[in-house]
Amino acid sequence: MDEAISELELSRISRAEFEERLARTRAAAADRGLAGLLVVGRSFYDRPGNLAYLTNHFPPFPTMADLGGWQGMGHGFLVLPAAGDPILVVDGRAYREDLVAVQDVRLDNNLPRAVASVVSEKELGTIGLVGDDILPLSMYRSLMDRLPDVEWALASDIVEEQRAIKSPAEQHMLRRAADVAAVGLRAALDTISYGVRENEVNAAGTAAAMAAGADFVRYLRVHSGPWSAWGSRWPQASEREMAKGDLVALDIIGAVKGYGFDVLRTTIVGSDTLPEQREMCEAVVRALSAVLGHARAGVTVGDMVRAGLGVMEQAGYGEHMARFMGHGIGLETVEAPLLVPDSDVELQPGMVLCVEPGIFIRGWAGCSIEEEVIITDGDPEVIVGLSRRLWA
């Protein structure tokens, strides 16, 4: 690594913590009789989670089709023998030697070829695959062809279970990321006025988050007027000019030093909030409070979610409320657990959740508010410092 650039220490996760993660993962693989694991990761802006958790490598290249002898660009692989040193296989011309937590790194723009070569070298028999939900079929077949004697087993849970509980250092990173989200949302909120376009609001919020240290802002959804009832839309912001009285949903999603943020607020253009707008938005605030009141270790996700749904149902929004109420967050935006009413997952200290109750009345308007919270044995720690009520 060049002296001139080595001062850029980007992560607060210590080398010792990476060593612990690798040791736990190796032990779990050995317990299952696996000779090793193959861990897949995808571009930093999308699905780097399992790979980044074990290596601190975030594939910088965008994913692309297999072209001209290059295969798997935008991915990265960790070969982790149950007994032996880990090997990281990455694309591109260079990687962050100053950051990556693995010593043995191979560079190749044909990733399955390089992975197969490493697996052969290590003489691994049965390999647990971590990331069958992102390994493309073409790469899997290429690996199978090159490694006819290897047996494959599914093993994503070995890493994903560890990722569900955030260490103190990870909680610190997630607080910092939430701070950046708040900076972005505040800048976006400051821009909102009638006649302003959705994409101008997006520009202001995105810029503020980037200048405050975001690695990327994957999107800052700005959905105004009837679009506030959608929840997800392509594109993230349009040329629509906001009008007085429009509700506006602002959802900022990105990461800081690898750790995600996802915060949503709903506001109104101007100060003439209609009674029916206020009623809907206040029901969402109350639902959020009810959910957070149940967000503590030992409670099931289902019980917590139903507490919020009950509030919105009682307020008469049963037909229009979203039954999906959020998700975990960490090295990826959407992680386990999914906050849905039929989940029997038990909350545990160290889980970090995005809680986002919402009411969406198609053709008219919607309101949703999203907090990020850390689960503890007592009250949850809300890590977003931004008012929930952004209407007059």
Place this chain on the structure above:
Amino acid sequence: MDEAISELELSRISRAEFEERLARTRAAAADRGLAGLLVVGRSFYDRPGNLAYLTNHFPPFPTMADLGGWQGMGHGFLVLPAAGDPILVVDGRAYREDLVAVQDVRLDNNLPRAVASVVSEKELGTIGLVGDDILPLSMYRSLMDRLPDVEWALASDIVEEQRAIKSPAEQHMLRRAADVAAVGLRAALDTISYGVRENEVNAAGTAAAMAAGADFVRYLRVHSGPWSAWGSRWPQASEREMAKGDLVALDIIGAVKGYGFDVLRTTIVGSDTLPEQREMCEAVVRALSAVLGHARAGVTVGDMVRAGLGVMEQAGYGEHMARFMGHGIGLETVEAPLLVPDSDVELQPGMVLCVEPGIFIRGWAGCSIEEEVIITDGDPEVIVGLSRRLWA
């Protein structure tokens, strides 16, 4: 679709053009004896290409792990019978009815389940898979389990070959996207000064591109000083403060109304360009001119690329030049053809290429310049309106 929002026509590609694409694709499938095609697409910011080409649907949701009964979120599927109407399977709560070019659309957060149901309903026997390079192994297995009697064949080339040649309407969209890239780069360039952080430059450029109509800016790489020698790095911009005399690489990547832009410039902080910096940068300018001089229908990609490499080699940069010199661009950032010296792909009118020669001297500095050009029978049409020489 709600009246209030239907005015947002976001694409210049006509319904008739989508019908032509579908008809061509159906005919090619039938020619191969396929009962139909299954076309996979991924989130708008990443790999929507084949799906968007045939449907104008851009999956708005980020990709996520399979959780709580949801599978394949962030993807979309087109089931296209060789004889019969297309069916689009999408995730989320809603889709852009005003934009999508397919009438029959199914919403389901378990995508393989919904796809299997459609395929069973249509009684398709042998299906050509378009997108095995992005279909996750878990979804493929889920489809196989649900459809034991279906035979699968690989058929990505049926759509990708069509996508390589851009129609006049697509060329129009790509020119417009390149204009937005130039707006973003100009704003970034205006911010560059000593003491300014890379991520402040990124913020200014990203904001300008978003306000000018970008759907997203996937990244605006700002790599200063020794980092200018990298080409790709996580994260896209850091807290590094630029110093007088630093070379700075600026690479803006995103899309406008679905069509991509990818433009790169190298500049210097201040006006005291060192002779060895100027010499390197001028060699890149000459290499770019040589490549563009060969960029015309009938020439092979390899001949074109080697013309540029020859210039840099002769200038003494043989050891430090990148042999990769760019790629096609369209509904995805990186499309066929890949511009590498051993390619025998023949250039054709309507190809749109990102041409990016570069010299990268590790530990010191690098220079690369990227133009977007449309291949014609005569001289290529350069569609980026931005000076190549941004040093004193």
